[in-house]
Amino acid sequence: MDRDLIRSMPKAELHRHLAGCITPEIALEMAERFGAPVPERDPVALARVMVLKQPLRSLQEVLSRFDLIARLFVSPEAVRYAACRAVEDAAADGISYLELRFSPGFTGYAHALPHEAVAEAVAEGTLEGMRRTGCQVPLIVIASREMGPELCLETFRLAARNRPRVVGVDLAGDEDNHPPERFREAFDLALSHGLAATVHAGEQAFPENVATAILQLGARRIGHGIRIVDRPDLVDLVRERGVALEISVTSNWIVGAVATPGEHPMRRLIRSGVPVSLNSDDPALFGISLSSELELCERIVPGLDLVAAQRLALDHAFGDPVEVGRARLGLYEWSTRA
Numbered sequence: 001m002d003r004d005l006i007r008s009m010p011k012a013e014l015h016r017h018l019a020g021c022i023t024p025e026i027a028l029e030m031a032e033r034f035g036a037p038v039p040e041r042d043p044v045a046l047a048r049v050m051v052l053k054q055p056l057r058s059l060q061e062v063l064s065r066f067d068l069i070a071r072l073f074v075s076p077e078a079v080r081y082a083a084c085r086a087v088e089d090a091a092a093d094g095i096s097y098l099e100l101r102f103s104p105g106f107t108g109y110a111h112a113l114p115h116e117a118v119a120e121a122v123a124e125g126t127l128e129g130m131r132r133t134g135c136q137v138p139l140i141v142i143a144s145r146e147m148g149p150e151l152c153l154e155t156f157r158l159a160a161r162n163r164p165r166v167v168g169v170d171l172a173g174d175e176d177n178h179p180p181e182r183f184r185e186a187f188d189l190a191l192s193h194g195l196a197a198t199v200h201a202g203e204q205a206f207p208e209n210v211a212t213a214i215l216q217l218g219a220r221r222i223g224h225g226i227r228i229v230d231r232p233d234l235v236d237l238v239r240e241r242g243v244a245l246e247i248s249v250t251s252n253w254i255v256g257a258v259a260t261p262g263e264h265p266m267r268r269l270i271r272s273g274v275p276v277s278l279n280s281d282d283p284a285l286f287g288i289s290l291s292s293e294l295e296l297c298e299r300i301v302p303g304l305d306l307v308a309a310q311r312l313a314l315d316h317a318f319g320d321p322v323e324v325g326r327a328r329l330g331l332y333e334w335s336t337r338a
């Protein structure tokens, strides 16, 4: 499929971070409207400090960029604006169904914004974006492993209070020092409130964390999870349980989880019968779009059926079945015309 055709396809994305949607353009708009601090006023110079185009040489390269983004969230109004713009950019790329995830802790930390106010601002901003574009945007609340189990529990309580705009929870952050089983109580609480769970696990190492996320935390999807590729027992588990991997090729390459995009294990995972959804993760940070990412996936996996991949994503969506059904119908209508 050429890029224009991919762009015109009504697409679904399950794994995209709000913080990773802040393009240099949006950052400059936030500086203009809310006095948010930016290190450069020139869009090209700002892009140079915000966008990562090559594999990381150090963790600091990504931390400094996220620090810059956190400082842009100067007020709930700024968060609301960013959330609305994130939806507009997604819709402009032809996305009709987007599960957008955000961390109340990260979004609020630079300016001490209360987490409740952050959640409200993201809900309002995305709703405004939905009204303007027609894109459906259910939300996922992220807790970081580094916060520890207590704050994770508190964050998931906040997620439960913000249903039905929030449909799921996610655990992200440092896998080295924080095994997933420590967060079981928080996930039990989220699930008991009808929230669905996804967990960033097995991205660079620790494939066994994928099993723990599924068996102990009740994850229905896994963020990345690509390290299971060399563990037939875990491939079987994921396939048998129908757990979808949320895969992001460029993201995996930039952080060094794969040496080159061409060496991404996606093809082997798909061949093994693992459900794979295709995602951008942090499109603004990597200077990509879901469309450009799908084009890349098609190059890596010749014969990849992009329409089927979109249907698969919708089959594993956490959102309201009526909204998901509408997105499925839009994709079907497009595919019968294309």
Ligand SMILES: [Zn+2]
Residues within 6 Å of the ligand: 015, 017, 200, 223, 281
């Ligand atoms: Zn992610």
